[in-house]
Amino acid sequence: MTATQVQQELAERVADTAKECAGVADLGSRSIATYLPGRKVPGVDVEGDNVRIHLVARWGYVLTDVAAEVRRAVSPLVNGRPIDVVIEDVDLDAVVDVRGALPEAAST
Amino acid sequence: MSQTDMQGRTQNRSTKDSPLVTDQGKTTISDEVVEKVAGTAAREVNGVHAMGGSTARALGTIKEKLSSSTGPSPSQGVSVEVGEKQAAIDLDLVVEFGTSIIQLANAVRRNVINRVEQMTGLEVTEVNITVNDVWLGEDDMPSSSEPRVE
Numbered sequence: 528m529t530a531t532q533v534q535q536e537l538a539e540r541v542a543d544t545a546k547e548c549a550g551v552a553d554l555g556s557r558s559i560a561t562y563l564p565g566r567k568v569p570g571v572d573v574e575g576d577n578v579r580i581h582l583v584a585r586w587g588y589v590l591t592d593v594a595a596e597v598r599r600a601v602s603p604l605v606n607g608r609p610i611d612v613v614i615e616d617v618d619l620d621a622v623v624d625v626r627g628a629l630p631e632a633a634s635t
Numbered sequence: 636m637s638q639t640d641m642q643g644r645t646q647n648r649s650t651k652d653s654p655l656v657t658d659q660g661k662t663t664i665s666d667e668v669v670e671k672v673a674g675t676a677a678r679e680v681n682g683v684h685a686m687g688g689s690t691a692r693a694l695g696t697i698k699e700k701l702s703s704s705t706g707p708s709p710s711q712g713v714s715v716e717v718g719e720k721q722a723a724i725d726l727d728l729v730v731e732f733g734t735s736i737i738q739l740a741n742a743v744r745r746n747v748i749n750r751v752e753q754m755t756g757l758e759v760t761e762v763n764i765t766v767n768d769v770w771l772g773e774d775d776m777p778s779s780s781e782p783r784v785e
Contacts (some may be wrong), residue, residue: 577660582667591654591756594662602659610658614755616667619675619709 528531531564536579541565541601545580548596550588555581555615578605581613652721654756664755670710672722673762674749677713680743681735684770688719688727714727724758728770740764 538561542554544583554570559581561568572579580601592613600612655662677683683691686707695707712727724747730739744762751759 559646588754589756590664590668590754594655597658598657607659609685611660611663612667613663614668615665617671619671 534561534573535563535568538563538571538602540604541573541578541580542568542571544600544604545582545597548593548600550585550586550590550593550596551582552618553583555613558580559614567600568598573605573619576608577609578608580610583614583616583618584614586617586619590617653711653758655720661719662756663719664717664722664757665712666715667710669715669717669722669724669751669755670713672754673715673726673747673753674709674713676747677726677728678709678759679745679750680739680746682731682739683728683743684731685729686727686766687729688767690710691727693727701729717757720758721760722755723753723760723761724751725763727765728768729770730766732769732771736766740766 546552546554554568556569559570559572559579561571567569576602580597581605582588582593582597593612597612598610602608667669675684676688687695687760692707695711698704699707714722714725714755726747728740728743730736743764747762748759753759
């Protein structure tokens with residue numbers, strides 16, 4: 528397996544794992560991505576000492592919990608490297624009423 | 636226009652134990668996130684009629700019409716400064732007539748601080764509130780339905 532393939536697989540696994548975490552609406556597409564031949568994985572950068580993950584959170588979640596959840600889920604994939612999480616945005620359409628967190632206010 | 640500049644801080648927490656900076660990596664909250672949370676939290680308080688200065692509200696109305704969205708953008712009338720662990724928030728409000736502006740401003744400040752600190756883990760250092768206008772209700776519109784003369 529070439530270095531590119533290793534990286535491709537890692538970036539994709541990190542992206543899939545992060546997307547499945549509670550409170551994650553999507554990965555951020557604004558600034559970072561892993562660039563691969565023919566495609567890119569937005570919101571994930573697995574190069575360098577710190578893994579970087581940019582994401583869009585769902586409305587109603589405590590964002591520090593979301594970040595902790597992502598970190599917990601992704602950490603085994605990256606050999607425990609530090610993971611910097613950036614919450615780029617919150618998705619008001621993806622309302623999940625977790626703790627009565629103002630969905631009625633979100634829609635007005 | 637009245638400005639209440641009280642600091643809304645309730646407790647003096649050490650910034651060292653910020654939940655955003657951990658050994659396993661940093662968590663960064665973007666400006667947009669804080670704007671949305673703060674704007675929605677401010678609107679939650681009864682007595683807040685709208686948000687934004689007159690220009691922002693006028694532009695917001697046009698944008699709403701163009702995009703056929705259901706309401707004003709939640710970040711309208713909110714500007715924020717976000718650091719690694721702390722955030723400062725400025726709000727532009729239009730209040731309903733009959734509310735005590737001081738009480739309302741304090742309630743908004745309290746709710747915004749609670750929501751932002753709870754949801755984002757950022758420490759809110761200040762919430763500056765500018766009251767831009769008072770909404771007089773439907774009654775302040777000149778009623779054209781009834782002719783004044785026959």
